[in-house]
Amino acid sequence: MRTTKIDRVKRDYERVVTLTQQLVRIPSVYRPDEPGGNEEKAANFVADHLRNIDGIEVHVEEVAPGRPNVIGVVDSGKPGKTLLFEGHTDVVTEGDPASWKHDPFGADIIDGKMYGRGTNDTKGNLSCMITAVQSILEDRESFTGKIILCIPVDEESLMLGIKHFIERGWADDVDGAIICEPEENQVCVAQRGALRIKITVKGKMAHGAISWSGINPNWRMAKIITALEKLEKSEQEIHGEHPYLKWPSITPTILRSPVSGDAQINVIPEKCMTTLDIRTVPNQDHQDLIRxxxxxxxxxxxxxxxxxxxxxxxxxxxATETAQDDPVVKAVYDAAGEVLDKQPAYNGVPGATDGTFLHVHGVPIVTTGAGDRDIPHQINEYVEIEELGTTTQLYRSAALKFLNQDGNGNES
Known part of the structure; x- marks a missing residue:
């Protein structure tokens, strides 16, 4: 007997909540100086979970020691497009556990919210995409083409996982990708670029009371930072406010002087260093900015x-931007309207995601998922468990709409 929509939604909701709890309870912060301080346990758990779902071919590829990507492939056996879902296994540090109201790896559910590191970013959405595909397979939904579940490591740092995934050729034939990140189920079609620069000014170490005998790098660094503030304002005037990403920015973050060794109040340091976290909008050219x-x-x-x-x-x-009429955007937008029962909102992602490198590779991307956009990386991170259920249905519907579209982006 075919599962009714009510039964299916209830079944998928229970599964996604359970899977999210199981994943959050496996710490996967990358701590290179600690045994097991990586994504391996979480990735192996995901791989085993996928192997227990009929219809998914599972691949595990080591990116670095103890840091494996997991790839799941669902082939309909019919010619068609390839849709990719992406959700990473790594999470950022929990910081001081004593600062949390709840165990950061406990996945406790209180008043409709699940607390813990990764509930929001992005183990909840990883669970949604897996559960959505399991639902499609179990209900024997008709579709063409392929679905690839891309579950990489290291999204929170240098994005080694997605780079390895692309280098191995997995993204070569992908027609569209849904990046599963906490975006309140908004349809995010753009994301800011990231340009990180380290600047070091050299001076000459000397006694602070005999300043003329040295060269103070701090005065010179101050001039650089002041000039960069003017450059930021100039870039904002040139490029304006992006409708989804707001303003381009140039942000000095780390400021260190001396760069190494002990700081002393009566010593002019030899060097001064700063780092820039530059965030760009799609019409900015990074090489022009460096010049x-x-x-x-x-x-x-x-x-x-x-x-x-x-x-x-x-x-x-x-920075990336995907046209609103692109088939993958249209599929997500239509699915969101159907599942949320209201007109979806377009938006942009304030930071970079693994989707950046898929975009560079030529894959159209759209980002959406469960979770408050302001919660990632915070203490007491949480996700609304009802939203996990909603997002699962959104992903399920979007996959079927995308894979069953005709050449004009309409469902066949």
């Missing part, structure tokens, strides 16, 4: 013969 920063250095050098600076680009992730 403008180099121009700042060149001008300061012309003014000051003792000015010496070095910089390194630590990470370069472009």
């Amino acid at each position: 403008k920063i180099e121009d700042i250095f060149a001008e300061l050098k012309r003014e000051d013969a003792d000015f010496q600076v070095e910089y390194d680009v630590i990470e370069d992730r472009p």
Whole structure:
């Protein structure tokens, strides 16, 4: 007997809540100095879970020691498009556990909320995408093409997992990707780029009371930071406010002087270092921005013969934007309207996701999922358990709509 919609929704809800609890209770913070401080246990659990679902071919690929990607492939046996769901297994540090009201890895459910590191970002959404595909298979829903479940490591750092996934060719034939992150089930079609730069100014160490015998790098770094603030305002005037991503920004984060060794109040340091967390909008060119920063250095050098600076680009992730009429966006938008029973909201992702590198590879991406957008990485992280059920149905519906679209993006 075919499962009714009410029975299916109840079944999927119970499954996604249980799976989220199981995953949150497996710590997967990357701690390179601690035995087992990686994603391995969580990834192995996911792989075993997928192997117990009929119709999913499971692959486990080690990205680095103790850090495996998990890939699940569902092949309909019919020619068609390939849809990718992406959700990572790593989570950020919980910080001081004593600061939490609830065990950060307890997954306690209180007043309709599940608490714990990863409930929101993004083990809850990882559970939603797995449960949605299990639901499609169990109910023998008709669809064409393939579904790939991409479950990588290291999203919270250098994104080694998704890079490895792409290098191994898994993304080559993907026609659209749903990035499963906490976005309050909004349809996010854009995300800010990230350009991380380390700047080091060289000076000459000397006694603070005999300043003329040294070269103080701090004065020079102050001029750089002041000039970067002006550059930020200029970029905002040029590019304006993006409808979903707001303003481009240049943010000095770490400021260290001396760079190494002990700081002392009566010593001019040898070096001063800062890091920049630059967030860009889709119409900004990163190389052009780097050239403008180099121009700042060149001008300061012309003014000051003792000015010496070095910089390194630590990470370069472009901003992304997918057209609202792209088939994967249309499928998610239509599914959200159907499941939420209201017109969905378009939005953007304030930070970068694994979807950045899929976008660079030529895969259209859209980001959506359960969870308050402001909760990731906070103490007392949580997700509304009712929203987990809703998101599972959204993913389920979006997959069927995308895979069963005709060439014009309409359901066949």
